[in-house]
Amino acid sequence: MxxxxxxxxxxxxxxxAPIPIGEFASLTGASASFxxxxxxxxxxAIEEINAxxxxxxxxxxxxxxxxxxxxGQPATIxxxxxxxxxxxxxxxxxxxxxxxxxxxxxxxxxxPMISPASTNPKVTEVGDYIFRVCFIDPFQGTVMSKFARENxxxxxxxxxxxKQDYSVGLAECFIRDFxxxxxxxxxxxxxxxxxxxxxxxxxxxxAAQPDAIFVPGYYAEVSLIAKQAKxxxxxxxxxGGDGWVGDSLxxxxxxxxxxxxxxxxxxxxxxxxKVRNFVAKFQAKYGGTPDDMAALGYDSAMILADAIxxxxxxxxxxxxxxxxxxxxxxxxxxxxxxxxxxxASKSAVIxxxxxGGFHFVKKVGP
Amino acid sequence: xxxxxxxxINGLSQGAIYGLIALGYTMVFGVLRFxxxxxxxxxxxxxxxxxxxxxxxxxxxxxxxxxxxxxxxLVAAMALCAAAGVAIERLCYRPLRSQPRLTVLIAAIGVxxxxxxxxxxxxxxxxxxxxEIISDAAIELPASWGxxxxxxxxxxxxxxxxxTLVLLAALRAVVMKTRTGMAMRALSLNPLAASLMGVxxxxxxxxxxxxxxxxxxxxxxxxxxQQPSIDPLMGINAGLKAFVAAVLGGIGNIPGAALGGVIxxxxxxxxxxxxxxxxxxxxxxxxxxxxxxxxxxxxxxxLEREKV
Numbered sequence: 298m299x300x301x302x303x304x305x306x307x308x309x310x311x312x313x314a315p316i317p318i319g320e321f322a323s324l325t326g327a328s329a330s331f332x333x334x335x336x337x338x339x340x341x342a343i344e345e346i347n348a349x350x351x352x353x354x355x356x357x358x359x360x361x362x363x364x365x366x367x368x369g370q371p372a373t374i375x376x377x378x379x380x381x382x383x384x385x386x387x388x389x390x391x392x393x394x395x396x397x398x399x400x401x402x403x404x405x406x407x408x409p410m411i412s413p414a415s416t417n418p419k420v421t422e423v424g425d426y427i428f429r430v431c432f433i434d435p436f437q438g439t440v441m442s443k444f445a446r447e448n449x450x451x452x453x454x455x456x457x458x459x460k461q462d463y464s465v466g467l468a469e470c471f472i473r474d475f476x477x478x479x480x481x482x483x484x485x486x487x488x489x490x491x492x493x494x495x496x497x498x499x500x501x502x503x504a505a506q507p508d509a510i511f512v513p514g515y516y517a518e519v520s521l522i523a524k525q526a527k528x529x530x531x532x533x534x535x536x537g538g539d540g541w542v543g544d545s546l547x548x549x550x551x552x553x554x555x556x557x558x559x560x561x562x563x564x565x566x567x568x569x570x571k572v573r574n575f576v577a578k579f580q581a582k583y584g585g586t587p588d589d590m591a592a593l594g595y596d597s598a599m600i601l602a603d604a605i606x607x608x609x610x611x612x613x614x615x616x617x618x619x620x621x622x623x624x625x626x627x628x629x630x631x632x633x634x635x636x637x638x639x640x641a642s643k644s645a646v647i648x649x650x651x652x653g654g655f656h657f658v659k660k661v662g663p
Numbered sequence: 664x665x666x667x668x669x670x671x672i673n674g675l676s677q678g679a680i681y682g683l684i685a686l687g688y689t690m691v692f693g694v695l696r697f698x699x700x701x702x703x704x705x706x707x708x709x710x711x712x713x714x715x716x717x718x719x720x721x722x723x724x725x726x727x728x729x730x731x732x733x734x735x736x737l738v739a740a741m742a743l744c745a746a747a748g749v750a751i752e753r754l755c756y757r758p759l760r761s762q763p764r765l766t767v768l769i770a771a772i773g774v775x776x777x778x779x780x781x782x783x784x785x786x787x788x789x790x791x792x793x794x795e796i797i798s799d800a801a802i803e804l805p806a807s808w809g810x811x812x813x814x815x816x817x818x819x820x821x822x823x824x825x826x827t828l829v830l831l832a833a834l835r836a837v838v839m840k841t842r843t844g845m846a847m848r849a850l851s852l853n854p855l856a857a858s859l860m861g862v863x864x865x866x867x868x869x870x871x872x873x874x875x876x877x878x879x880x881x882x883x884x885x886x887x888x889q890q891p892s893i894d895p896l897m898g899i900n901a902g903l904k905a906f907v908a909a910v911l912g913g914i915g916n917i918p919g920a921a922l923g924g925v926i927x928x929x930x931x932x933x934x935x936x937x938x939x940x941x942x943x944x945x946x947x948x949x950x951x952x953x954x955x956x957x958x959x960x961x962x963x964x965x966l967e968r969e970k971v
Contacts (some may be wrong), residue, residue: 325788327894333789366788459941487940491900493890496673497935500815504666517790521892528801529815548792549892 315358316351316611318343318601319384321374321399323392326366327491327517330543331391331590335413336361337583338594339388342602345578352605359598360384364395371398379406385611386411388597391590392515393417393463400427409617411601413593414562416539417466421639426613428620428639430597430628431562432663434463437538438470440560440645440661441511445536446478450508453536454484456498456522458514461490467513467538483507488518495522499529511536516543520550527553534558542589547653554650563592563630564646564657575629589630596628669814670936671929676820676889678928679827683882684905685912685920686834687748687875693851693915694871697764700771701751703902704778705744705876709883710793710893711786712740717794733796733888737826740884741877748876749869757865775902782895793891796884797822819889826885830878831921838917843870851915904931907951913964922962 320339323332340359347356360382364370371390378384379402387403387410390396396415403410404424412420412429416437421427445453455472458464472482484505486498499522502510510526512519512535519541526535537559547554565576565586575595579587587595600623605611608619626633631643647658684706691699716739717732724732755774759767799819804812838844846867849857858864886901887893908927912919927947934943954961 325783327788327790327896329788488935489940489944491896492940493886493892493897494673494677496676497670497932498940500666500669500673501936503815517892517894520792521890524891528799528817530801545790545792545892549790551795 315356316605317358317360317382317384318598319375319378319382319387320359320361321364321371321378321387321389321395322361323366323390323395324361324363328366328392328515330516330545331414332363332366333544334588334590335389335391335594337579338587338591339413339598341579341582342595342598346598346602352602353609357602364390368394368398371395372402375399375402379403379408384408385605385613386601386616388413388594388601390415392461393420393466394461396420397423397462400424403427407613409613409620411597411620413597414539414590415463417462419462419466425621425639426617428635430600430630430633430641431539431593432643432645433640434466435470436663437560437645438467438513439474440647441536441538441558442471442474442478442480443661444558444647445475445509445511446480448509452481452483452505452507453509453511454486454502454505454507455482455511456486456488456502456514458490458518459487461515463540464513464515468511471511471513488514490515490518492518493521495525496529499526499531503529503531507533509533509536513538513540515540516546520546520548520554523550523553523557539589547650556649556651558647558649558658560645560661561648561655562589562645564648564655566657571627572629592629596626596630596633599628600626600633665810665813666936668811670932672814672816672820674929674932675925676823676928677931678925679823680882680886680901680924681905681908681927682921682924683827683830683878683885684901685909685924686878686917688906688909689912689914689917689920690847690871690875692909694847694854694868695756697767698771698906699875700768700902701774701778702875702879703898703905704775704782705748705898706879706883706901707782707893707895707898708747708778709740709744709880710887710897711782712743712880713796713884713887714791714793714893716740717796721794721796728795728798730797736796737881737884740880744880744883745873745877748872752869752872757868779896779899786895788895790892790894793887793893795891797888799888817889823885823889826881827921830881834874834878834917837874843867847871904947907947910951911954911961913961916961916963916965919961919963
């Protein structure tokens, strides 16, 4: 639908051939909330750019493909975007596992790829054509580990999703930092994406009597973990990362996540004019408040458009250099500078859950 | 010790769900000698039937979660699933009954994919929060139990295990005590002889699908009480595990399906709790391979001699 709309909009441009931009996202399936959000943010940015006259006099045309949250799909659809649709750059994905599938293809075909929200370090290590506009797991893990220590939680249990590179990476970074600073990991438990029964893991964790539980998973499982932990009489707070942000998190978890904390990229409460403007536009177009993934999707498209403008061409090599030179970009998720490893260095926010919403606790600088 | 007992309870409540789903596989196999691979998706339909009917049915019995309301939701989901099962059999399997068995098997895979992807289209792909039809909480155990009072047993676990026992007893009564049950047993012994004796084969097969699907629908509701997040692909994994349970217990054997379910559930809980959750699925499917290699008839099944 959006795709037809963009084609239609593009067609109404007098004879200017649009610049094709590829996007792959999990619009359906288990992590659909991520894909839907990031896609909305991306589409909003493209619309804004085109309304302001496009880039270098050409409109942008967003071509979106759905990877159905399934392993194996990203490789297929990114190959299609590159070879059939001849896109000049790829935007996507939120989940690190999906980005890691697409990155080698983009690198091989020399097509710049910008991931909005994949925080696993391995993603940009694939090659010099792969970028991201978010911070990476070592930073996010350290932020939460430091936060746990500041709150006096000395014994922490960790519950990891072994099927997600994101979750495994974040857990490793958290554990390393926490142990190095005198904390104790009292139990390490694991689960797999799609699991619904966590009672065996929670039984084991409860027996270890932790002060807090670090659950660096995605929202679909985290909500059920929180719910079952509550029923099991586990009263300690859960800690997590940006993977918690999803539409169904609070709908499923209800009040059982109240008093828990997670690190994120963006807070809808932020008073910065740039953020207020984005939130207002998002509400006008889609209704509801934008979440982290929407904000990052928006920033990824804006950075790409800015790079095309600076490069003055869509030649992949020149475009790559222009993206790499991004410095101090004033995005809705903060000031974004891409470092030599093509990762964004920027601040994280810690949010808490209560009264059916997320609340800003503090900002932690890079 | 307490932790071990707790894991047994966890495994039992999950195993009860597998057992309920396994019944449908085993009953259909009993009468038709084919594996209905769409059965796991009927379980998913049951959960969604509950999702859509619960708000209206709960309103009938007053507001908020209640046992009467939950029972209504359970019955409604079972009825809807029974109808779906009968419709699937009538539309997709019956026209193929004279074809080689492989054709029906492939049709079943087709129905399964249709339900999964149709579900994503109509219900939405995102996980949905299942309405609270029973307020789930841990039951306070009396202090006189000593160390055992620290066990956590939740209302939902009691309801799941209790309902499963009731449904199993009811099913056994139907199969052993009624004329239709007798016809089902006759059909599973020898379809041709049964039809020569005046058994209405089509009606009995429809009835079998209705009962099997109703059990899957009940499992869909019972699982959603414990884990209130449902999605259109939830039937894939649960269906496969239940299939393993049915084979383990002896496919075609009703008590075997329930026993297989409980064994798989407990095995899973112990692997997750004591070894490594990564080995959970490989171990379950290793069980399937081992059973097929060493005791193809399953724990309670009877060896079937190929007649020449």
